[in-house]
Amino acid sequence: MSEMLTGGNPAQGVPTPPTQDDPSGRKWTWEEDGCTVIRSNARSGPGCHDNCGVLMYVRDGVLEKIEGDPENPYNQGRLCPRCLAFKEMLYHEDRLKYPMKRAKEDRGKNAFERITWDEAYDIIEREMKAVIERYGNEAIWVTQGTGRDINGYGPLMAQYLGTPNYGTGFLSGQACYAPRIFSTALKAGGLFVCDYAQFFPDRYDDPRWEAPEYILVWGNNPVVANSDGTLGHWIVESMKRGSKLMVMDPKLTWVAGKADVWFQVRPGTDAALALALCNVIIEEGLEDKEFVSCWCYGFDEFAEHVKKYTPAFAAETCGVPEDLIVEAARKIGRAKSCCLQWGVAMDHTSEGFITGMACFDLMALTGNFEKPGTMVAANPVWDMSVTWMPREKVWEGCSEPVKDQGRTMNFKYPALKAMAAISPDMLLEAMETGEPYPIKAMFMMQNNAIACMGAQPQRILPALQKMEFNVVVDLFLTPTALACADVLLPAACFAERIGITGHQPYALG
Ligand code: SF4
Incomplete structure (x- = not known):
């Protein structure tokens, strides 16, 4: 255990x-x-x-x-x-090395006392059961941050505790990766990623793979950032094999410096650019007609919708030359293959979700799906869902199944169901007000919400300190742990344990 x-x-x-x-x-x-x-x-x-x-x-x-x-x-x-x-x-x-406890009235003070693992488990069991007894299982919130080594375990912990409330906190609007995941999940039923031969054991040498003719790097600095299931090396390897780049970035990044086309857009305006690229492709009849007729819904409405997003409109909105937009649209429309390498910069804007949808439409319009060098479905390993859980199997097999899935803290925002995650905004409101129901205990794994992802620490700090019981698991004594932990457990990282690790949803180790 x-x-x-x-x-x-x-x-x-x-x-x-x-x-x-x-x-x-x-x-x-x-x-x-x-x-x-x-x-x-x-x-x-x-x-x-x-x-x-x-x-x-x-x-x-x-x-x-x-x-x-x-x-x-x-x-x-x-x-x-x-x-x-x-x-x-x-x-x-x-590094934290031992389990510790602290009296509730000492929250915020470095007044922890070392205890045994057995005592830690006894306290956790006693306090969690008390909360369940008084308020119901859903009053427990299980959360994680980007200390991702524990992704396989958080959802299981929520299952064992019988609560539907599992997710990151307090990332307002789930504004990291989720907009991209939702865009593809809602439009195509799953996650689609650029084909860098990552699904072949022998990678670039596999005869079934072809390097994308164009890689559309959108709000992403992959060679430096290496995130979200893409290694920057993969793009460099594709470039060595002929891939050309189009880069949408306000900054002259390494990839922008190597690009055929660099859109130096005004930050937060790139939805207009994506729609203008679609506009030119449709105006010039460059869409993949067979793919569109077989696989797309609503093409006529979409074509009508993008009429107003002309290159002139996008040029003025985004601050990029009009002829560059037309040139890029023609290149995408005529390319044998093109894929989208999108990044978190998109998610961090308030328009991130619709921008993701527009970019995804651009790929669909040009038929860049499920062919070598295009967008390929990242099928879940072992049917793992995006919350790193085998969708059906684990839920069925859990000893304490969720009492009422309809009580998940996301019902005001149904799109979040695509990620099976709670709404951090609803959660914070519930902790503050007790509405729609109280949240009274927290099991937090490697989430330094006050200092990192939470945009409103002045709200988060009192909300965490108001909870009846908090367990924090982390590598270090973070500001969040110092502020709120009643039981503090030391996290171990991959070199210190035997377990599973993986990027959702397609690489496990
Ligand atoms: S697993 Fe390690 S080497 Fe690979 S991208 Fe992450 S931090 Fe870098």
Whole structure:
């Protein structure tokens, strides 16, 4: 159970690896130059959306160095500086190492007292049961941040506690990744991503793959940021094999500097650009007529709708040259293949959702789906949903099934159902007002809401301190943990535990 909650015990160092090799015959572990080499997958500490293969070189139970696993098709031996510098985090003197408790009246003070795991579990069990008894299971909120190593466990914890309220908090409007996920989920029933041969074990050498003719990099700095299931290396590898770039970014990033077309748009205006590209493609008859007639609904209405979003309109709105818009639309319309590499910059604008929809329409209009080098469906591994849960199986198998799924804290915002996540805005209101029902206990995993994702700490801090019981699991004593934890558990990261890790929904390790 301790591994379920916290991912292991950082006080115990790197665990003994399992002895069996993986199904493809790659060895889990071997001896090399006096070190035990352990093959694993990274995803945490300090937090990342990817799932790169790593080789950990361990001497006498201490991690000596970490390198990319050349046999892992996802990253093919490469690592970014976060994992290369991983030891700094792993052995940082401020890491939490032991379970601790604190009296409720001392919230906000560094007055924690070390306790045993058994005592921690007893307190958690007693307090959670008391909240359930008084207010119902849905009064418990299970939350996570971007310390993503625990993604597989948060939803399970919510299930075991019988609450429908699981999700990030307090990311107002779910303004990170969700707008892109929703755009594709609502329009096409799933997540579609650019085809970088990531679904082939031998990657770029697979004869079924062709490099995209154009990669449309939209509000994304992939070579630097490496996020949301894309490694910047993949774009560079595609470029080496002929892919050309179109980049939509107010900044001259590395990829913008290498692009055929660079749209230096005014921030937050790019929906107009996407619609103007659609306008030109339809005006000039460059849409993929067969794809549109077989797979798209509402083309005539859409064509009518985009008539007013002319290149002249977009040029004035976005601050980019009109002829550049026309030139880019023709390139996209005539390309053999094109895919969209979109980023979080889109999500962080109030127009992120509709911009995502417009970009997705641009890909559909030009038939850039399910062909080599286009947008491909990222089918969930083992039918994992975007909340990293096997959709049906886990729900059925849980010992404490959710009492009332209709009570999920998202019913004012039905689109959030596409992500099976709660609305952070509704949740905060409920914590403050008790409406539509009270939220009284929190189980928080690696979420530093006050200092990071929460846009309104002046509301979040009193709301957290008003709760009847808070458990926080984290790597460090964060401002959020200091503000509100009654029980504070040390999180372990991938080098310290055996478990599952993965990028939703298509890469597991
Ligand atoms: S992308 Fe993530 S998993 Fe990959 S090397 Fe960087 S931090 Fe590690």
